[in-house]
Amino acid sequence: MKKTARLLNSKRDEVIDRWEKEVLQQVKAAPTSNKIALQDHVPNILDDIIEILNRHENTDDYFNDEKIHQIEENSLEHGRHRANSPNYTVDQIIHEYMIFNNVIISVLHKNDIAEESVFHLIKCSIDKAMLNSVTSFSESIQEMQNKLIGTLAHDIRNPLAAARMAIEMINYETGRERFEKVKKMSYNSVNRAIELVEGLLDSITVKAGEGIMLSFSETDLNQDIQTIYEEACEVFSEDIILKKKEQSIKGVFDGTAIRRLMENLINNAVKYGHSEKPVTITITNEDDWLKISVHNFGEPIPLDKQKEIFNFMEHGIQQRGKKLKSYGIGLTLVKMVAEAHGGSVELKSTKDFGTEFKIKLNKHKNAPGKKRTILNTEA
Template identity: 25%
Template structure:
């Protein structure tokens, strides 16, 4: 039970008055009037003395705390006003609770800053490595030509093509970084239109037919009896999402496997899932696969191309559609990426388009 200073002073004053009166009652010549006056005097003096002592002991320290707190950024500290604090049943407990909340909040901010610092160092290391590889390769081919290999027509053409391929890879990387940066800062706006995402998926299957045939991967849409699946989305950006997810499923799934794009309609939304039957993604990697340049298996990822930014871009595009992307993976069972889009009504008209400064960016 919490006790206020006034209540404590009242109890102590009453006890002191009662004890004083009881002792005086045994004194010869003490009458009722004398006992009454002594009781009142003892009660009042004890009450104000105890109350003053408690206030001094409590609020002197409280004022010191306030002076310290005022040196901090007050907008970060939800401090109870002093007048209201005096009326609290237990002001020391109240201020202690507020300081505890403040310290906990600051500790969370410190932990978050440490995570961001670690992420920044990893990102700088990754982006430096990604830039270094194509630059050094192109530089090596060009310097070899300048050192005398240019006289050989076959060598010159082969080396120039290799240098050009590395510079093309560098260009793709820069464009992906630009798109990702613009999405994070909100510079890219989604042009929401009514699109048939099933037809889009079929078109992507046609574009990736050669890649799928090299690994003997079958591409399927379910349910097979659907004629069209209409959703509200940015057509170019959603094509970028589907292309990335389907291509990743082909590349990182099993050879002789299958990739299934499944559509599930509800009253207001359409859930799209891209599923493969590959080796799956280990649980410890699932929370990080949408980070920039993060690769579950760096050697395999390098062999099969990509900038390492594809899933990061996918996540930002999905978030810009006011939804989230989820991933479910089991070892040797496969991986499923899924997200929801708003279902387009038959009479729903597309919104007015706004210019997009990065429509020509190439997806990894």
């Protein structure tokens, strides 16, 4: 088996290249992935198999080899990453592993390796990896669904809390103007909660690589942004400043999603900002772009965590011990919404400057209608 291990090690790049080529030709979802995402943990799994072959002369005891556990780890991560890649299904993951097995056997045959015990070990190792990947894939899809639904359910509480507060504030004695303002706030909050419930229903079924469903329409966000600001001022005691020109902000947007985006950023700014210094919201309306920034003073986000907090993968079970989890997957939602609008998210966070999230949205990227966001796990 050591001879086979040496051969596979020398042919490692050939195996991976052939596997990649055949996967791109035969697996429907593969062409949508870049080369790094496509290969994922497959080279690591091959290295594990080579190491197992190098350590054993027969198949009697290799199941107790610690490298089998390494295969388990790599294959679990492979399934988890495939769950975050658009359009993948269980049968396509199985197909990838079948191609992997066939390529390895083909290379061995080509080089006059025909030991049944070697083929048996390789097949058992790949079967174990395949089973782990499929299990991890299915569990990750369920985890995504639970997180998306959980985030929606959590966000529903914000408008309902605002509506309840508005109802509690209704008092005819404060004057008609104040009464109408509070009444409008209550109406808008309840209406937004209803829209979020509709989004909750859209999130019941999630496929690999999918995020929340957005509903785009021609709209003017000027009043929505003003309302978000006014409600934030009512809800929070901290000083909140809005810098915005009084002009229409017309484009094709999902207004509900942008409200959620802004509410998440404002909530985080208040939660993690210095209570005695203001939170500043700046709106810049250009011909093709809408730019939204939310700035607060306070402890900065550590530099090595600034990319991770946007990553859906970093909020999984393995990350429960990390402090960054307190930011929630709200920032993942912010990134999804921005990218679905053809835009981006930038973060600057230092001790002297404070923390600022800059959102850039393309006003004309989308046509009216529904569109499901993509979970982009790349940094």
